[in-house]
Amino acid sequence: MTKPVSPPDTGVELSGPTTTRGDGGARSLDADPLLGARVHAVAQHLVSRLADAAVEDMRARYDLGDAFCILRRLVPRVVSAPILNSVARWMRVHPSALRRYARATETIGRPEFEHLSDLRTRRGSSLTWSHVERLALELDAPRRRELAAAIVDEDLSVRALAARLKR
Numbered sequence: 001m002t003k004p005v006s007p008p009d010t011g012v013e014l015s016g017p018t019t020t021r022g023d024g025g026a027r028s029l030d031a032d033p034l035l036g037a038r039v040h041a042v043a044q045h046l047v048s049r050l051a052d053a054a055v056e057d058m059r060a061r062y063d064l065g066d067a068f069c070i071l072r073r074l075v076p077r078v079v080s081a082p083i084l085n086s087v088a089r090w091m092r093v094h095p096s097a098l099r100r101y102a103r104a105t106e107t108i109g110r111p112e113f114e115h116l117s118d119l120r121t122r123r124g125s126s127l128t129w130s131h132v133e134r135l136a137l138e139l140d141a142p143r144r145r146e147l148a149a150a151i152v153d154e155d156l157s158v159r160a161l162a163a164r165l166k167r
Helices: 033-074 076-090 095-107 110-118 129-134 140-155 159-165
Strands: 018-021 027-028
Touching: 033 076, 033 095, 033 110, 033 129, 076 095, 095 129, 110 129, 110 140, 129 140, 129 159, 140 159
Parallel strands: none
Antiparallel strands: 018 027
16 A cells, blocks of 8 residues: 655645556556656646636636527517527527526626636635526625635535535
């Protein structure tokens, strides 16, 4: 059994008995803590890139929701609904997805959304759009802030967040 390698600056453990070398051989990560630290650094960088991509995805969804909110305020539903349905068909998503984006945007204002976008878990992951949609079900802004902090502090899944919302 190997001892996990954890570089001092991350606090994240890298478990695994061996790593392969270019010559096909294998060596223990315990035998080369520097290698373990490098693997951690690469993993952290990739997690950061994934978090950035997830945030960009959330921003696009938020902006779509915002556009549909503006559309609904400017024109009657009889005009806006066919436009929303047409865009949904073009995007190959169900119209209800675009309506959910709009509902989330209506509940969570831009400053609050930007705050949510900046949050990261201990592992460096961002919240997901599904987290944002669930948070939008809570109409009380201070309660949403508490729930967002719990998502980050406890690394809550969307399902766990949904269970908290029911309380």
